Amino acid sequence: MTAPAQTGAQPQATTPGAARIHAAFARAAQEGRAAFIPFMTAGYPTASAFPAVADALLTQADLLEVGIPYSDPLGDGPTIQRASEQALGGGTSTRHTLQLVKDLRARHDTPIVIMTYVNPIYAVGPREFMRLAQDAGVDGLILPDLPPDQDLEIADLAAEHGIAVTFLIAPTSTPERVKLVAEACTGFLYAVSVTGVTGTREGAALGEVPAMLALARQYARVPVAVGFGVKDAETAHQVAQVADGVVVGSAFINAVQHGQDVGALAASIAEGCRKD
């Protein structure tokens, strides 16, 4: 296993949300850990059961990622897509998600970032969306289908409302793209570990990740987290050795679906995020 890499530059917090996100990464680093970033689809398994699931994750999380359920999530695999369908079926959508986050923020200090496809933002209206997100206490946005050069207004509007933005890089990203994406991130940079969609994988290996991260750190002014395919403490541990943060999503959806103890799984994976 390669030695922990260091972030090239000190994070520069441009917004209150960015400052809170960077502080969470810094705290984890001080404790010798990669930040643990669990994901849960808002309103899953039901709108009424979601807060308890989120609470369980928040007891362990350095940051919580909450997904706005979406009808056509083309960056997600079947697990998160099914969770979205179920949440939508239960009536959870964009505004409701932001209300759920507002309720969580009333109980927790942990930073919360929203994962959303762009269409819900456009449908509500970018300015109105950011106003609602700010009011809910959202710290950051993860935008899986928005390459940063597609819409510069979204990042500007987010900044105006104190919200950080996270864009993604992938193993296929050219050095030029890595530079462009890394420089656009104000929250953290999200490195996708594989070509593909979200979901746990058998035999997932770090493969191209270390080289991708080395490149990203040349340009990123923010922490770098890795996601896609991390399913348990063991895989989290591998990723934690090279990344500033570890994102885990589908494994928690699966756990909820199968009635497993989400808090225990979160505790186990959080422990796995310890750096050697």
Added chain:
Amino acid sequence: MPLTLPTYPQPDERGRYGRFGGRYVPETLIPALDELEQAYLTAKTDPAYLNELERLHREFVGRPSGLYLAERLTAHAGGAKIYLKREDQNYTGAHKINNCLAQALLAKRMGKQRVVAETGAGQHGVASATAAALLGLDCVVYMGAEDIRRQELNVFRMKLLGAEVRAVTSGTSTLKDATNEAIRDWVTNVRDTFYILGSVVGPHPYPAMVRDFQSVIGEEVKVQLQALEGTPTPDVIVACVGGGSNAIGIFAPYAYLPDGQRPRLIGTEAAGEGVDTGRHAASVAGGRVGVLHGSMMYLLNDAEGQIVPPHSISAGLDYPGIGPEHCLYSDTGLAEYVPVTDAQALEGLQLCTRLEGIIPALESAHAIYHAVELARTMRPEQTIVVNLSGRGDKDVAEVMRLLDLPEGQSSTPSHNLPGHNLPHAPSVTAQQEVQA
């Protein structure tokens, strides 16, 4: 005639048609889209590529397709002359083959051995499987489970051609979900896979590339109409619009002509049971701007951005969005988009079938209906060209289910044909209920 691919003033260098288009896709795909754009721009001026495409058009597809004066339809309408551009004469039965062959040739040039495609009614799937078989490529076609059930014969055709057909059970189990799944496959296997996209939708450069490949339709009309009417430009062109590839193929060669030289361009959208009923696929008339499958366009989506499942009698028009270039045409007035209902399309189908002996695809029947209505209001020396995008073989079973033809009926129909007493369309799926 050596083939040239046209150059148009849209999109801009960022793949935008005004505010529409773009590349709203996972970052994983951006390098692949850059690579595709470069490969396409190179191929577009490479005589080796163009000559091979031209040869396949001529020898394999059977191009040029006819431009046919529909005398009995014209007489029935009692106004402008109605010409049919016979894309139904193409091998595999629709305009789809033009684009599939061109993209499959491009895949081969790029060294990609595997192609994926999405399909609704099956026409694009069959055309993709055909092109893959011809060029020796592995082919996987994603198709909604609901569409697989409705289009059994096309599924078998694809399999016979050597393609693997993967059933999609997510979402509404129809075309939009098949498209999501094809994109997911591409995201996962992007290094060795080429995505053959079937319409003028998706991330840049697809809308531009598919338009250029389909422009052969309009370019042929110019030559053919010149010979028949002494002018390359009709007064009106009508074409059906789902994603909009057959329409853009006949519109684009005319759309950028100066004002006064441009024919009226009319796209017929599937109004299903009526735009007011919510059961339709009319993205311009009944949608709002949004993003789907990598592109900003007019889209059926609700106030919170969830995609609203479309409905049309025609599986090929059953798509919740419309290509970004059409959106620009609509906003700038270069073209008009009018809704045509299921019942009106059935009427168009019967008119064309009984008066001309041509069974059109239900998609094309939307355009035929509107053309006949419009022709009545025009003068006999004026001309309308209808793009007959495909043949109706695939729809015969569905039409048989919907039409209760009287025993022994044989007379030429009046304008009021059976078809207004349609039984209710199949019940909505669970997902549609969820999102209603």
